[in-house]
Amino acid sequence: METGASQAHETERVREFKELILEVDGVFVSFGGVKALQDVGFSVYEGEIFSIIGPNGAGKTSMLNVISGFYKASAGTIKFEGVDRTSASPERVARMGFARTFQNIALFKGMSTLDNIMTGRIVKVKSNFLSEALYYPARDQEVAQREFVEGIIDFLEIQSIRKTPVGKLPYGLQKRVELGRALAMEPKILLLDEPMAGMNLEEKEDMARFVLDVNDEFGTTVVLIEHDMGVVMDISDHVVVLDHGERIAYGVPDEVRTNKDVIRAYLGEH
Amino acid sequence: MFYREVGQYKSSYPADQAIFPLTNDRIGVIIILLIAFIWPPLSGSQYLMGPILTQLLVFGLAALGLNLLTGYAGQVSLGTGGFMAVGAFGCYNLVLRLPEIPLVIDFILAGLMAAAVGVIFGIPSLRIKGFYLAVATLASQFFLLWIFDHVGWFTNYDPAGVASAPTQTLFGSLAHEGGPLDFLAPIDVIVSGPNATPEAKYILTLSVVVVLALLAKNLVRGMTGRAWMAIRDFDIAAEIIGIRPLKTKLLAFAISSFYCGVAGALYVFTYVGNADTEAFDLIRSFTILFMIIIGGLGSIMGSFLGAAFIVLLPPFLNIVASNLGEGTLSGAALANLELIVYGGTIVFFLAVEPLGFARMWQIIKEKLRQWPFPY
Numbered sequence: 001m002e003t004g005a006s007q008a009h010e011t012e013r014v015r016e017f018k019e020l021i022l023e024v025d026g027v028f029v030s031f032g033g034v035k036a037l038q039d040v041g042f043s044v045y046e047g048e049i050f051s052i053i054g055p056n057g058a059g060k061t062s063m064l065n066v067i068s069g070f071y072k073a074s075a076g077t078i079k080f081e082g083v084d085r086t087s088a089s090p091e092r093v094a095r096m097g098f099a100r101t102f103q104n105i106a107l108f109k110g111m112s113t114l115d116n117i118m119t120g121r122i123v124k125v126k127s128n129f130l131s132e133a134l135y136y137p138a139r140d141q142e143v144a145q146r147e148f149v150e151g152i153i154d155f156l157e158i159q160s161i162r163k164t165p166v167g168k169l170p171y172g173l174q175k176r177v178e179l180g181r182a183l184a185m186e187p188k189i190l191l192l193d194e195p196m197a198g199m200n201l202e203e204k205e206d207m208a209r210f211v212l213d214v215n216d217e218f219g220t221t222v223v224l225i226e227h228d229m230g231v232v233m234d235i236s237d238h239v240v241v242l243d244h245g246e247r248i249a250y251g252v253p254d255e256v257r258t259n260k261d262v263i264r265a266y267l268g269e270h
Numbered sequence: 271m272f273y274r275e276v277g278q279y280k281s282s283y284p285a286d287q288a289i290f291p292l293t294n295d296r297i298g299v300i301i302i303l304l305i306a307f308i309w310p311p312l313s314g315s316q317y318l319m320g321p322i323l324t325q326l327l328v329f330g331l332a333a334l335g336l337n338l339l340t341g342y343a344g345q346v347s348l349g350t351g352g353f354m355a356v357g358a359f360g361c362y363n364l365v366l367r368l369p370e371i372p373l374v375i376d377f378i379l380a381g382l383m384a385a386a387v388g389v390i391f392g393i394p395s396l397r398i399k400g401f402y403l404a405v406a407t408l409a410s411q412f413f414l415l416w417i418f419d420h421v422g423w424f425t426n427y428d429p430a431g432v433a434s435a436p437t438q439t440l441f442g443s444l445a446h447e448g449g450p451l452d453f454l455a456p457i458d459v460i461v462s463g464p465n466a467t468p469e470a471k472y473i474l475t476l477s478v479v480v481v482l483a484l485l486a487k488n489l490v491r492g493m494t495g496r497a498w499m500a501i502r503d504f505d506i507a508a509e510i511i512g513i514r515p516l517k518t519k520l521l522a523f524a525i526s527s528f529y530c531g532v533a534g535a536l537y538v539f540t541y542v543g544n545a546d547t548e549a550f551d552l553i554r555s556f557t558i559l560f561m562i563i564i565g566g567l568g569s570i571m572g573s574f575l576g577a578a579f580i581v582l583l584p585p586f587l588n589i590v591a592s593n594l595g596e597g598t599l600s601g602a603a604l605a606n607l608e609l610i611v612y613g614g615t616i617v618f619f620l621a622v623e624p625l626g627f628a629r630m631w632q633i634i635k636e637k638l639r640q641w642p643f644p645y
Contacts (some may be wrong), residue, residue, distance in 0.1 A: 068510060094512030106507035108500050110568065119496045123512035129521060132492035133485040139284065142492060146283045185511060 015237055017045030020082075021221050022067070022189060027076035029062055029245075036062040040247050041076070042240045044189070049215050049222045051232045053256075054242035055265055060225045061103060063242065064191050067223070068100050069093040080189075095123050099187035101178045103194045103225075109167040113177050116166055117152055120184025121145045152180050156210060172203040179210060183218075190214065192224040196231060204228065208235060233257060241265070275639065289487055306476060311469040319472040322585065324541045327479045328533050330577035333561040334486055334570060335529025340559070341567035342490055343522035344502025345395050346403055349410035350530050350558045352391075355550035356384040356414060357531025358538045359424045362433040365462075365539075366426055372442040373461055377478060377535050384531020385524040387414070392523025396516055411555055415547045425546070434544040437463030440474070462539040471540040478536065482529060487570050489525070498522055499568070560612070564619050566628025575627040579615070584608055 022044040029037040037059045044050045052060045065071040067078060069090040078086045080096060088096070099120070108116050125145060131138040153159055156176050161169060166177055175195060182190055195211065196204045208231055214220050226232050232239060233253040241249040241256055243265040249256045256262055273294045280286040290296045310319045336350050361380035364371060371379070391410040395403050418424045418431075425433045439445065440461050445454040460466045461474045489495055497518045500508035509515060538545045557580060565576020587608055591599040599607070619626055637644070 070506075070510075090506075090509040091512050091514050094510055100510050102507070106504050106510075108503035108507070110503050111496070111499055115496055115499070118493075119500050119508075119513075120511055122493055122497055122500075125493055127493040127497075129489060129494045129525070132494050133489045135488040135492075138488075138492055142287060143283045145493075146287065150283075181511065 015048070017048050017237070019046040020044070021046040021080065022223070023077075023079040023082075024063075024067070025077050025079070027063070027066055027073045027078070029059075029066055029071050029073055035245050036071075037066065037073075037242075037245045039076075040240075040242065040245070042238075042247070042250055044221060044223060045237070046188075046221055047215070047219050048237035049211065049224070049235050051236040051239045052223065052225045052242065053227070053229070053232055053239060054248075057244070058242040058265075059245040060242055061193055062245075064100070064193055064223070064225060067093075068098060068191060094185065097186075097188035098191060099182035099185040099189070100191040101175070101182050101193060101195060103197060105171070105174045105178055107166045107174055107178055107181070110165070112163050112165055113158060113169070113180075114146075114149065114153070114162045116177055117149045117180045117184045118145060120181040121149065123185050149180075149184055152183050155183075155213070156180050172199055172206075175199070175203075175207065176210070179207075183214065186218075187220060189221045189223060192222065192226075194225050194227065196226055196228055204231065211235060287491070289484075289491070303480065307473065310472055316468045319468045320541070322581070324472055324475050324536075326574070326578055326581045327475045328536045328541045329558065329561065329581060330574040331479050331482060331536065332530050332533035332558050333565065333573040333577045334483060335526045335533060336558050337562045337565075337567065337569070337573045338486060338490070338498075338529065339522050339526035341562055341569065341572075342495060342502065343498035343519065343526075345392070345519060345522060346400060347407040347523075347526070348404050348552070348555045348559065349388075349391055349407035349414075351550035351552060351554040352410040352412075352414035353384045353388055353527040353530035354534030354537065354554070355418055355547060356387045356527075357381060357534030358545050358550065359418050359433060359534075360384065360531065361535035362435065362538055362545075363424065363426075365436055365438050369436075369438065369443045372444070373438050373440055373474075373539065374478070375442075376438075377532050377539075380535040381528040381531040384534070385528040388523045388527025388530075389520050392520050392527075395519045395523065408552075411552055415550065418547045430546065432544050432546045433538060435462045435539045437465050438539070462543075464543070466540075475536055475540045478532065482532065483570055483574075486529070490570065494521065502568075560616055562626075563624075564615055564626050566626030568625070569628035571631075572626050572628030575631075579627070580612070583611060587611070 020043050024043070025041045027037050027040045028035070040059070040063060052063055054060050062071060066073050069088050069092065072087055076086070077084055085093070085096065108119065125141060128138070153162055156179065158173065158176055158180065161173060166174060169177065179195065192211070196207050199207065211222055211224070212235055215222050236253055238251065239253055239256045240247060241259070241262050248261040248265055249259040275292055278292055280291065285291065290299060310323055332350060332354055335353075336347060339345050339347050357380040360383040361376050364376045364379055365373065387410070391407060394406040398406060425431050437460060439458045441451060441454045441458045443449060445451040445458040447455060459470045461470045490498070497508070497513045500511070500513055501515060501518050505515065534550065537549065542549070561576035561580050562573055563576070564579050565574065566572025587604060591604050623629055
């Protein structure tokens with residue numbers, strides 16, 4: 001389970017956190033008879049990297065969908081910075097400071113890399129179509145947003161594909177552009193749904209580095225779903241393990257790694 | 271082939287974000303505009319200015335309106351004719367009942383009326399997509415035309431239901447001798463009605479279309495355009511980055527209908543001179559949809575290229591037929607040939623190049639960039 005990403009961070013990261021930013025408590029979600037989430041709860045500290053793991057069909061993406069407002073929890077609460085926001089719409093959740101990437105890339109295929117990342121700034125600007133049509137005073141704002149976005153493009157090292165339509169980009173770069181779009185929103189919490197799925201070792205290392213850098217440089221709280229245990233155990237501060245929609249373990253990586261239920265969920269009974 | 275794009279470096283974001291970042295393109299566009307403004311009036315040809323160019327501009331503007339909605343925001347609409355009718359009859363009544371208002375202001379007000387109607391008929395787009403939305407927008411087509419047909423007030427109780435453009439000057443009656451704006455009288459030319467010269471009508475149409483096209487270009491390259499394209503390309507992802515679907519879609523309907531409304535007003539006042547509801551029937555809506563499919567979805571230039579194709583095809587076939595010699599092609603055969611070419615082109619574009627002429631133009635440019643040594 002050792003990957004390159006883990007070698008870069010051999011020393012165990014033990015960090016102290018004070019403020020809770022996201023509190024998920026007793027969340028239930030079901031689709032007809034299928035219980036996707038049952039009584040799931042955990043807390044995320046401000047500034048940490050938090051992982052949600054579990055076997056296929058455990059309810060990880062459902063959990064992320066509840067947090068980002070796509071699914072409505074039938075019971076339970078989600079508090080953000082101490083305020084209940086359980087039934088907020090995706091668009092309101094975005095404006096609160098949540099950004100998200102998807103398991104299957106959800107970029108705007110008809111637009112260039114630059115435009116895709118620029119869409120992330122929509123939450124940050126007061127847009128007025130009249131001013132845009134006249135290109136005055138919208139021009140100053142466009143330039144200001146462009147400057148910010150160029151910063152992200154530099155950070156993600158994608159300068160050379162700035163004007164390429166995203167549909168033409170290889171998978172790994174598309175994932176990176178999607179991360180860029182999320183970063184352009186200047187989120188307080190970044191929700192990443194399998195950011196390293198389908199990547200080779202090098203791409204995974206790059207992505208892990210970006211996630212760590214985002215966390216370090218901007219202090220962004222990161223909640224991620226990932227299957228690569230090496231990456232998860234290395235970069236996470238806390239981990240919650242789901243199986244069949246239930247929480248089976250929750251804690252720091254070392255506790256989770258040795259938890260009997262977790263081993264059973266992944267490897268079966270022995 | 272004509273010029274190289276390399277070597278034109280940009281050192282500021284405003285320069286990089288210009289509509290035409292290349293100096294050569296800018297010069298080209300200015301030359302084309304100058305020719306468009308100067309050559310037709312100099313040629314003095316009524317045929318060129320009226321049925322050819324004014325028609326092209328009016329339908330190009332309507333196609334541009336539909337393109338904003340369908341090509342950029344991804345909402346299919348078959349109500350274009352209805353929205354044009356609102357603009358046409360709205361403007362007609364404004365000029366008839368409030369002759370003080372300058373005609374250009376009338377156009378804007380007529381566009382705003384169409385925008386308001388467009389928003390109402392855009393509400394279903396919040397729940398339905400694609401073909402189903404297209405069918406829902408058909409309602410506007412039938413409902414609006416029915417109203418204009420059956421409520422005599424809209425056509426000033428004309429027995430045939432025809433709205434004939436009254437004589438109107440550019441600045442309205444306020445600028446007539448003795449009016450408060452009479453210092454404008456020397457340039458207050460007649461731009462509509464039987465006494466208007468084709469030159470005046472053509473220049474007015476061209477000016478309105480150029481300004482509106484420029485505004486549309488600014489819109490689609492700004493945040494509004496990005497929000498529209500985001501909704502078009504991936505509505506769920508658009509919501510997750512904080513785009514409000516309600517606001518974004520209704521704004522698209524409003525602005526699209528505004529453009530269609532102004533096109534309808536121009537149709538009555540500067541192109542044909544009169545209109546009944548038949549001018550804005552379902553066939554019209556379909557024709558304008560064909561224009562943007564052939565010209566290019568999601569392209570300002572494509573809207574006009576598509577309109578040019580559909581407007582210029584019949585006269586072009588006529589010229590071809592007359593060159594073949596008298597009697598080679600009968601009038602009926604020619605009319606059918608026109609339909610065959612329409613149908614064939616639409617099938618061709620849907621199958622081969624769904625993004626139309628505009629995309630083909632891009633591909634040609636890309637190929638020429640490497641010409642004559644492609645790799």
